[in-house]
Amino acid sequence: MATTHKPTQSAAETDPANHPAEVRFRMRIMKGETIALGPGKVSLLEAVHKHGSISAAARSLDMSYRRAWLLIDELNRSLKSPATISEQGGQSGGGCVLTPVGESIIRLYRDVETQAQAACAGQIESLTKLLKP
C-alpha cells in the first residue's frame, strides 16, 4: 500500500500574509430604502436565540441595547408574523425568544449564503486565481 507523505510546510505557507482568500456572501432584501432583511438583523436574531434576551444579544454583538431593540422592532414590523416574542420586554430587558418564523429566517438566510457560494464556485475560483497568492 502506498504511504502518503505530507510535504514539509514551506515558509510561504506559514506566512500569515499568504492565507487563502475567504469569500463572503451577503444578501439584503430591500423594501424601498429600508433593509427589510440583511446580515445585521440575521446576526442579531441568532444572538437573541443563543443568549435569550435582547440585552444579552446586544452585548454579545457590542451593540447598544437601544439599537438592538430598534432593529428587532423594525424587523417584526416588516413581517406578517413576528420573528421574536419578548417575555417581559421594555426597558427592563426581559427575556426574548424566537418564533418559528424567526427560526425559519435564520435557516433560510444561512442556506442562501451557502448555496450562493456553491452555485458560483466556478466564477469565484476564476476571480481568486487573478489574485496574488
Next chain:
Amino acid sequence: MATTHKPTQSAAETDPANHPAEVRFRMRIMKGETIALGPGKVSLLEAVHKHGSISAAARSLDMSYRRAWLLIDELNRSLKSPATISEQGGQSGGGCVLTPVGESIIRLYRDVETQAQAACAGQIESLTKLLKP
C-alpha cells in the same frame, strides 16, 4: 384569439410603500482583513471603464479622487496582473483604461450576483413571503 386585458392598477399597486422587495447580493473576497475584491472596487472599475479616467470615475460615484486612486492602487497591488493602466496618471488625473483582467473581473463579479440570485430563488421567495406585502 383571446385578448389579454390588463387590469386597472389598484391604489395598493401605485402606493410607493407597496413596491416589491428587491434582493441585493454582495460578494466580498477577503485576504485577511482587506477586501481584495468587493462591490466598491467593482463599481469603481465599471466607472473607470465608462468614463475613461479615475478622476471622472470618482466624480460619477461622488467619491474623492484620492480615495478612488487608493482603491485602484490597492486592487492592482492585490492582483497578479493589474486591472487598469493609467495612460498619464499621477495627480494630473490622466486617462485610465481597463486591461483584459479588469474587464474579466467586472464580468465574473456581475455573473456571480446574477447566478447566486437564480440559485437561491426558492429560499428568497420563502423569505419574501414572510414580509408584509
